Amino acid sequence: MHEESARSVAVTRHAVVIAGGGPTGLMLAAELALARVDVAIVERRESQDVAGSRAGGLHSRTIEVLDQRGIADRFLSQGKVMQVAGFAMIPLDISDFPTRHNYGLALSQERIERVLAAWVDELAVPIYRGREVMGFAQDDTSVDVELSDGRSLRAKYLVGCDGGRSLIRKRAGIDFPGWDPSTSYLIAEVQMTGEPEWGIRRDDKGIHGLGRLEDGTRVRVVSSERHVRQGDEPTVGDLREALIAVYGTDYGVHNVTFLSRFTDTTRQAASYRERRVLLAGDAAHVHSPSGGQGLNIGVQDAVNLGWKLAQVVNGTSPQSLLDTYQAERHPIGARVLKNSMAATALNRGDERTKALRETMSELLKMDEPRKRYAAMMSGLDIRYDLGTGHPLLGRRMPDLDLGTANGSRRVFTLLRDARPVLLDLGEPGALDIAPWADRVQRVDARYVGVWELPVLGAVSAPTAVLIRPDGHVAWVGDGTDHGLRDALTSWFGPPTAP
């Protein structure tokens, strides 16, 4: 009896436990907290420090989703706005794209994580820091999560946002098919005695780069290795050897504060869900950093999953809503795997590949290919398959300037609380959503401008749109309410009885 009660004290309950407080886990926690779900993060690191260099910025669509939650300015104020989209290092300008954020943002992963962590803190999400998830057991109603400090957490759902080597994915028995690395790189933060050759150099083994770090005195080194290596920790000797092989000198490299290796290993989880266990971010997909997409699609996975999981946990929607997470995000991950493999191949240094890259570069200067590739790399062209119909269906809702009874409002400001919106642009009150009024905000508004989408250009003006919390359009009105009840039911649960 005594032992029984001692055991129950050691189990802490949350509705959702997230393993991993990197960018994906932090974003997901915030999305769930906005939907008033009791969520907690378990994070191995003691603090939000990120060892060395990882992601260097945000793409346009990620800035948009942060803008939808009212926090884009926190990132924009710390980073440098610039054209960051590119394919195989061929720059792609998006300054003529129809978005308020027609650019990317240069900002280190550490700073991105710190801003996200501060937001998660404001939303009062508990983080169990300095502890690891060691294992879990799930049954029909809950998941028991075992922590390295001996504590147990019990949750309705566990989400593995625990990175590429995800323990959650492995313990859930989810396959991770894909391709072994074709190349490996050393990445380091160092000081050099001599003035190095700044910028990018290509040779028959690939691509190498020396750049100044933010403090102006230190150097970031990224260098393809002669032979593919993985797993073992690189040494300063390996770094010197690599520099000499490429530049003929190691530039008196010293004070090496960060040294690591990354590869173009390319793999994707066969399934993003195993009953009560889900995967997001690097736990679900790994690929070469080419194109700077990993952090970005992890954050976007979280924004797709958050509101759906919240509705299932809150009992608003059936578990089957979670199937749409896999249906929508797996193809996006697969596309990133494909484009990053193509970009890595194009970055090989031999003469034939160089000719191919130059050909591709010419093609991407043409307007139509530039727009298509730039929209893909910046995440602005994503269309979830919600059936046929108006081009807006399944695509991101543009951030229009609306006239409302309360003055002018941007569409994105309506999504701050991560709640769905029925935007009625026709006769006020013509659409009846009373049975969903507890879940769906209704906004009567006017809009007089053009409806313009990235790549597609101008599309016909709808009379109403149903916008999901992730900013994607779930239903488009054509002057009638045809299909509205079905869309409301399938996305936001059955109607409430009057």
Ligand SMILES: Cc1cc2nc3c(=O)[nH]c(=O)nc-3n(C[C@H](O)[C@H](O)[C@H](O)COP(=O)(O)OP(=O)(O)OC[C@H]3O[C@@H](n4cnc5c(N)ncnc54)[C@H](O)[C@@H]3O)c2cc1C
């Ligand atoms: C050199 C390099 C450059 C890159 N450049 C870019 C770029 O420019 N743009 C871009 O978008 N992406 C880039 N990426 C990829 C980006 O860093 C990742 O995609 C991103 O960090 C994924 O975020 P995540 O939260 O899914 O996983 P992670 O950032 O890996 O976070 C996982 C978290 O889980 C924790 N954890 C792991 N196991 C456990 C456990 N058992 N229990 C508790 N906690 C656990 C870890 O401590 C970590 O905090 C780059 C990567 C590299 C290596």
